Every structure is written in structure tokens, then in C-alpha cells.
Amino acid sequence: MAQRAGVSIGTASKALNGRGNLRAETRARVLRAADALGFEPNALARSLLAGRSFTVGLLTADSFGRFSIPVLLGAEDALGEGRVSVFLCDVRGDPEREHRYLRTLLSRRVDGIIVTGRRVDPRPPVSKDLPVPVVYAMTQSEDRQDLSVLPDDEGGGYLAGEHLVAIGRLKIGHITGPERFACSRRRANGAITALAEADLQLAGGEVLFGEWSEGWGREAAASLLEREPATDAIFCGSDQIARGVADHLRETGRRVPDDVALVGFDNWDVMAESCRPPLSTVDPNLTELGRVAARELLAAIEGGSTGGVRTVAANLCVRQSTSALAGPLAGAETSLGLPAG
Amino acid sequence: MAQRAGVSIGTASKALNGRGNLRAETRARVLRAADALGFEPNALARSLLAGRSFTVGLLTADSFGRFSIPVLLGAEDALGEGRVSVFLCDVRGDPEREHRYLRTLLSRRVDGIIVTGRRVDPRPPVSKDLPVPVVYAMTQSEDRQDLSVLPDDEGGGYLAGEHLVAIGRLKIGHITGPERFACSRRRANGAITALAEADLQLAGGEVLFGEWSEGWGREAAASLLEREPATDAIFCGSDQIARGVADHLRETGRRVPDDVALVGFDNWDVMAESCRPPLSTVDPNLTELGRVAARELLAAIEGGSTGGVRTVAANLCVRQSTSALAGPLAGAETSLGLPAG
DNA sequence: TTGAAAGCGCTAACAT
DNA sequence: ATGTTAGCGCTTTCAA
Numbered sequence: 001m002a003q004r005a006g007v008s009i010g011t012a013s014k015a016l017n018g019r020g021n022l023r024a025e026t027r028a029r030v031l032r033a034a035d036a037l038g039f040e041p042n043a044l045a046r047s048l049l050a051g052r053s054f055t056v057g058l059l060t061a062d063s064f065g066r067f068s069i070p071v072l073l074g075a076e077d078a079l080g081e082g083r084v085s086v087f088l089c090d091v092r093g094d095p096e097r098e099h100r101y102l103r104t105l106l107s108r109r110v111d112g113i114i115v116t117g118r119r120v121d122p123r124p125p126v127s128k129d130l131p132v133p134v135v136y137a138m139t140q141s142e143d144r145q146d147l148s149v150l151p152d153d154e155g156g157g158y159l160a161g162e163h164l165v166a167i168g169r170l171k172i173g174h175i176t177g178p179e180r181f182a183c184s185r186r187r188a189n190g191a192i193t194a195l196a197e198a199d200l201q202l203a204g205g206e207v208l209f210g211e212w213s214e215g216w217g218r219e220a221a222a223s224l225l226e227r228e229p230a231t232d233a234i235f236c237g238s239d240q241i242a243r244g245v246a247d248h249l250r251e252t253g254r255r256v257p258d259d260v261a262l263v264g265f266d267n268w269d270v271m272a273e274s275c276r277p278p279l280s281t282v283d284p285n286l287t288e289l290g291r292v293a294a295r296e297l298l299a300a301i302e303g304g305s306t307g308g309v310r311t312v313a314a315n316l317c318v319r320q321s322t323s324a325l326a327g328p329l330a331g332a333e334t335s336l337g338l339p340a341g
Numbered sequence: 342m343a344q345r346a347g348v349s350i351g352t353a354s355k356a357l358n359g360r361g362n363l364r365a366e367t368r369a370r371v372l373r374a375a376d377a378l379g380f381e382p383n384a385l386a387r388s389l390l391a392g393r394s395f396t397v398g399l400l401t402a403d404s405f406g407r408f409s410i411p412v413l414l415g416a417e418d419a420l421g422e423g424r425v426s427v428f429l430c431d432v433r434g435d436p437e438r439e440h441r442y443l444r445t446l447l448s449r450r451v452d453g454i455i456v457t458g459r460r461v462d463p464r465p466p467v468s469k470d471l472p473v474p475v476v477y478a479m480t481q482s483e484d485r486q487d488l489s490v491l492p493d494d495e496g497g498g499y500l501a502g503e504h505l506v507a508i509g510r511l512k513i514g515h516i517t518g519p520e521r522f523a524c525s526r527r528r529a530n531g532a533i534t535a536l537a538e539a540d541l542q543l544a545g546g547e548v549l550f551g552e553w554s555e556g557w558g559r560e561a562a563a564s565l566l567e568r569e570p571a572t573d574a575i576f577c578g579s580d581q582i583a584r585g586v587a588d589h590l591r592e593t594g595r596r597v598p599d600d601v602a603l604v605g606f607d608n609w610d611v612m613a614e615s616c617r618p619p620l621s622t623v624d625p626n627l628t629e630l631g632r633v634a635a636r637e638l639l640a641a642i643e644g645g646s647t648g649g650v651r652t653v654a655a656n657l658c659v660r661q662s663t664s665a666l667a668g669p670l671a672g673a674e675t676s677l678g679l680p681a682g
Numbered sequence: 683t684t685g686a687a688a689g690c691g692c693t694a695a696c697a698t
Numbered sequence: 699a700t701g702t703t704a705g706c707g708c709t710t711t712c713a714a
Contacts, residue, residue: 007684007685008684008685008686009685009686009707009708010684010685010686010687010708010709010710011683011684011685013708013709013710014684014709014710017709019709019710020683020684020710021683021684022683022684023683023684026683026684040444040447040448041448041707041708042389042448042450042706042707042708043445043448043449043450044385044388044389044394044449044450044706044707044708045389045690045706045707045708045709046707046708046709047385047690047708048383048385048386048389048690048691048692048706048707048708049689049690049707049708049709049710050690050708050709051690053385055428055449058429066611069410072429073431076429076430076431077431080430080431080442083445085428085430085445085449086428086429087396087426087427087428087429088399088413088417088427088428088429089417089421089426090414090417090418090421101421103381104384104424104426106381107381107382107383107384108384108385108396108426109383109384109385213615214615215615240611240615243615244615251592270407270581274554274555274556274581274584274585348700348701349700349701349702350691350692350701350702351692351693351694351700351701351702351703352699352700352701354692354693354694355693355694355700358693360693360694361694361699361700362699362700363699363700364699364700367699367700382691382692383690383691383692385690385691385692386690386691386692386693386706387691387692387693388692388706389690389691389692389706389707389708390691390692390693390694390705390706391692391693391706392706
């Protein structure tokens with residue numbers, strides 16, 4: 001032990017933590033000794049005493065997918081700042097597994113838990129009466145008392161619609177995922193609202209609900225253009241769908257954005273950037289969402305718990321599929337919209 | 342405390358852990374009481390005493406990307422089995438951050454550390470003289486003593502070449518990423534070996550090294566077909582490149598697989614499945630790689646440390662881009678090759 | 683200004 | 699078959 005600096009164990013503790021009144025010389029001696037011995041205070045013992053471990057559990061409802069990852073990273077980032085470590089628990093949608101992980105986390109005395117995972121509907125609370133605060137990220141608890149942090153799908157849809165209106169499009173269609181997904185409906189509503197403010201209606205007369213796939217994008221684009229050949233813009237509920245649409249447009253001889261402008265949703269880098277042309281898309285700011293969830297959890301741990309649903313603003317990432325002016329080489333992308341508060 | 346079951350604290354401990362000799366009735370009483378009170382033994386105290394925390398750190402050299410994620414999941418899976426919890430540390434390629442995280446992990450008394458992250462070249466060891474074992478996953482330490490677990494890129498390339506030969510192709514080209522990536526070179530070598538065994542040489546005469554992008558795939562496909570119009574198969578170093586190639590082939594009127602068969606690398610689901618036609622591709626089994634790394638770490642913790650480089654076998658995932666017989670509807674995918682031992 | 687001692691929750695050895 | 703005690707490594711009184 002660092003007490004080989006010739007001081008008592010209590011004094012060493014004070015020196016290391018800057019507590020108590022010590023002679024500067026003593027303090028220096030202890031620090032030097034600790035450094036020389038590569039001493040690291042035992043966080044286990046510390047936590048045991050403090051009754052607080054400075055760790056949190058990160059639990060995925062569904063498995064970690066493309067959407068949970070940025071959330072995860074954001075949360076880890078925000079927590080790491082505050083010197084809080086993260087336990088990773090991949091539940092894989094198995095309730096029994098979830099229960100097991102929950103017990104483990106509690107036995108490790110985590111200070112709080114973040115539950116994440118894309119869900120169609122609000123999920124049952126992870127457990128009632130947990131001794132630590134819980135925040136739901138990208139998923140929502142059925143219990144309205146619980147704190148859930150969600151992307152602002154409606155706002156994102158609005159941004160897309162607004163943008164297409166702003167660049168002068170008049171026949172704007174919308175192709176998206178299954179209607180049973182709340183996010184499909186919300187994105188559609190947002191877009192419809194933006195159009196309505198410009199006295200426009202959806203080209204083709206209705207939202208084309210379908211699947212989250214490129215294939216559906218191609219198929220739906222074909223049917224939309226048949227129904228409404230003068231369509232000059234399409235907003236898609238995902239970047240994948242948008243890619244399918246872009247392929248169909250190109251293969252049927254329409255130019256993007258000149259003939260038809262295109263906006264996607266997700267700002268999924270590989271998809272958006274390798275689209276031809278690169279895709280303008282709504283970025284739901286999932287990493288920021290993760291950070292917000294983490295900060296909310298920290299606040300709850302400190303006692304300032306509120307509960308309810310909190311939403312993180314999206315922003316628009318403009319690339320060439322909507323910017324006729326930008327030639328392929330002018331392609332520095334621009335970001336509009338407010339970052340989340 | 343559960344001692345409200347009317348027994349001493351020591352007895353309770355024995356009952357809960359199944360140690361010592363207790364009357365069945367006593368044991369039952371304690372368990373009932375513990376259950377009623379929702380008692381969870383404090384892992385912090387336990388670890389403090391045991392000198393072993395049953396936790397490990399998972400440290401990303403680069404940030405978590407598409408490639409680290411499966412590794413991460415595999416590791417978490419294998420460790421969770423053994424009741425070992427995982428601390429997530431996203432280093433983001435920042436050496437100072439790495440150092441900070443390392444100190445934190447050590448202060449938390451992790452039993453071991455997994456370092457992961459795609460790298461072009463072997464990386465410097467995370468630190469010499471760590472008090473706990475370290476395993477490198479998907480990245481390699483410069484120190485040959487350290488244990489590194491890597492995908493078998495050469496074997497994967499071999500599988501691809503072998504498959505194309507097996508379906509009767511004779512003019513097989515290879516388009517891949519930058520030559521400075523060891524994995525590009527290894528995949529190429531594997532394929533070349535397989536061709537050589539059938540007395541074939543690469544169509545076009547050489548490997549087309551370039552970038553990991555769809556754009557490069559399109560470009561390189563054009564140049565390969567110009568140089569060698571009779572090319573009847575192309576093996577690509579990534580699924581993204583393969584998609585670009587597929588697009589080019591379709592747009593220049595060549596049928597896949599009838600005219601040109603196509604094999605990718607990564608088995609990146611979205612890419613491979615939304616390719617037209619769905620892409621046969623080499624699966625490097627990254628999740629299994631994560632599991633192997635975790636098991637090696639556990640072994641090292643138990644004392645059975647070996648060191649050196651361990652490799653995880655790839656396997657081939659056949660879809661329609663190489664199976665002329667399978668119509669679009671017969672598309673149940675088939676997996677060949679051995680899973681990693 | 684420093685040292686000694688108690689105690690965080692637990693387990694293992696020893697005592698009863 | 700059960701209870702008692704020491705001690706894991708630390709911080710925090712309190713005493714010197």
C-alpha cells in the first residue's frame with residue numbers, strides 16, 4: 001500500500017482525495033508514492049462505503065440494432081464525462097433474460113438504468129418498484145409516470161415537408177413503412193402539416209404505407225408515378241426506402257433532383273451517401289437522444305426526477321437529392337434545423 | 342437484512358450460497374425471507390472480499406462501427422453466460438481517452454479487458470504490465486506475446502474463389518478495397534490460391550485495389566469488363582463494392598448470375614439482401630469472433646493463458662447472385678463452410 | 683497536522 | 699447445526 005510513504009492509511013486517503021488538513025510536504029510525498037506504485041484506489045471498496053457505485057446499466061429491449069447503437073454511444077459518452085461507467089446488457093427481446101440482467105444490475109448496485117430499443121408500441125415497465133431510477137430511450141414505458149426519451153418523428157416529418165415546399169415543389173408524395181408503426185404515422189402527419197401550411201396536399205392523395213425496404217421503395221415509386229405522373233418530390237419514411245425510390249427514378253429516366261426531389265429519413269450514412277445522387281435526409285439525432293437520456297438519468301439519480309415523455313429534435317441534412325444548384329462537386333452537405341435542447 | 346428470518350448473518354450467508362451444513366428447514370426459512378424482502382446480495386462487497394469482480398472491460402480502439410458491433414455482441418453473449426458483466430468503453434480513437442478508461446477499469450478491478458476495433462495494422466499494446474489479462478479482438482497487438490483474435494480473411498477469400506470455381510466460372514475477377522489494408526491483401530491471396538488450384542488466374546490479370554465504396558465497385562466493374570469482356574464472375578472485397586458492381590452490371594445489360602456471378606464479403610444483411618439479386622457473400626462470423634475472444638479472456642483469467650494469434654473461420658452464405666438454379670422465389674439462403682471451432 | 687478505529691456488506695474460519 | 703469474529707480496502711469521525 002501507498003502507506004510506504006511513511007504515513008498512516010487515513011492520512012494517505014486524505015492526501016489522495018484532497019480532504020483534511022495536511023502539510024503540503026506530506027501530501028506531495030503521498031502522491032509521489034502512490035504514483036510510483038501505480039496505486040489505483042479500489043472503486044469496489046469506495047462504492048461499498050459510499051452506497052453509490054457510479055455505474056449504470058444499459059439494457060436493450062430488442063437486441064442492439066442499427067438504431068440502438070447511436071443511442072448507446074451517446075449515452076456512454078454523456079455518462080463517461082461524469083465518470084460513470086456503463087454495464088452493457090443485451091437482452092435480445094427475451095423477458096427471462098431481461099429479468100436475469102435486471103437482478104445482476106441490482107446486485108451490482110448500479111445507480112440507475114437506461115432501457116433502450118426500437119419498439120412499435122410502448123412496452124411494459126421493466127419492473128415496478130425498482131430501487132433505482134430508470135429512463136427509457138427510443139422506447140416508451142406504458143406507465144406514463146416513467147421517463148421516456150423519444151425522437152421527434154412528427155417534427156422530422158415536418159422538416160422534410162417544409163424543405164420540399166421551400167424549394168418550390170408542388171406535387172409531393174410520401175412513401176413510408178408499415179402503418180402499424182407509430183413512427184410512420186407521426187412522420188407522415190408532420191409532413192402533411194407542413195404541406196397544409198402551404199395549401200398543398202399529398203400527391204397521389206394518400207400516404208403509401210408499406211415496408212422498410214428498398215424493394216417497397218421501388219414498387220411504391222412506380223405506383224405513385226403512375227397515379228400522379230407530375231409528382232415533383234417524394235419524401236420517404238426511411239433512407240432505405242428512398243434508395244429504392246432513387247433507383248426506380250433513375251431507371252425510368254427521371255432526374256433527381258431536377259425532375260423529382262427526394263428526402264429520406266434516418267441519415268444513415270452508408271445509405272444516404274451511396275445513394276445516387278447523395279440523399280437529403282432527416283437526421284433524428286439518435287446520439288443526442290442517448291446523451292439526453294443519460295443526462296436525464298443522472299438528474300434522476302441526483303434526485304431531480306420528473307417523468308413523462310421528452311422528445312429530441314431532428315434536423316435536416318441537405319445533400320444533392322434536393323439541391324438542384326449544387327453540382328456533384330459542390331456537395332458539401334449542409335445541416336438545417338435546431339439541435340436538441 | 343434477511344436475518345429477520347431469525348438466524349445469524351453468517352447462517353444466512355450459508356443458506357443463500359448453499360455452503361455449510363444447515364437444517365433444510367432453516368435454509369428454506371432464510372430463502373423465503375430473502376425472497377420476501379427482495380434481497381440481492383451486494384456484489385460490491387462480495388467482489389471486495391473475493392478479490393475478483395466478475396466484470397470485464399470492453400474497450401474500442403476506434404469507435405464502435407458496423408464491424409465492432411457484432412464482435413461486441415458476441416463477447417457480451419459469451420460473458421453473460423458465465424455471469425460476467427461488461428463495462429463498455431468507447432475510446433473513439435483518442436489515446437488520452439483510452440488511458441483514462443484504462444485507469445477507470447483498473448480501479449473498478451475488472452478481471453480482464455477485451456480491446457476491439459478495426460485496424461489496418463497491428464496496434465501498440467494497450468499498456469505493458471497490466472495486472473489483468475487482455476485479449477485483442479478484430480485488431481492485433483504489436484506484441485506477439487499478446488493474444489489477438491482475428492477473422493480468417495485468407496480463408497474467406499479462398500471460400501469465395503472455390504465457390505466460383507465450383508459453379509463452373511472460368512474468368513474470375515477480383516475488386517477490393519485499398520491495398521494498404523491487410524485484409525484486402527489476405528482476401529485476395531485466398532481467392533488467388535483457390536483459382537490456382539483449378540489452374541485459373543485472375544481475370545484482368547490483377548487484383549483491382551481501390552476503395553470500400555459502391556462508387557469504386559461501379560467504376561472498377563466497368564474497367565474490368567473493358568479489359569476482359571468475357572469475365573463471368575467477380576469476387577468483391579466487401580458487400581458495398583459488390584453492390585456497386587451489381588448495379589453496373591444490371592445497368593449495362595448483364596444478367597447476374599447468368600452472365601456474371603457475384604460474391605461479396607461481410608454478409609452485411611442490409612447490403613446483401615437488398616442487392617439485386619440478393620448477394621452471395623462471405624460471412625466472417627464476427628459475432629462468433631467476439632465469443633471466441635471472450636472465451637479466451639475467461640480462460641486467461643482462470644490462468645490458462647496462451648497468447649499468439651487465433652483465427653476464426655469464415656463461411657459462405659449463398660444467395661441468388663451465384664445460384665443460377667434458384668429462382669427469385671427459391672431464395673432460401675444456404676450456408677456453407679465450417680463454423681469457427 | 684496526523685493516527686487510530688469504526689464500519690460499509692459480505693464470506694470463511696473457527697467456536698459453540 | 700448455528701453463531702461469532704476477522705477482514706477485504708476504503709473514508710470518516712474522533713482522539714492525540
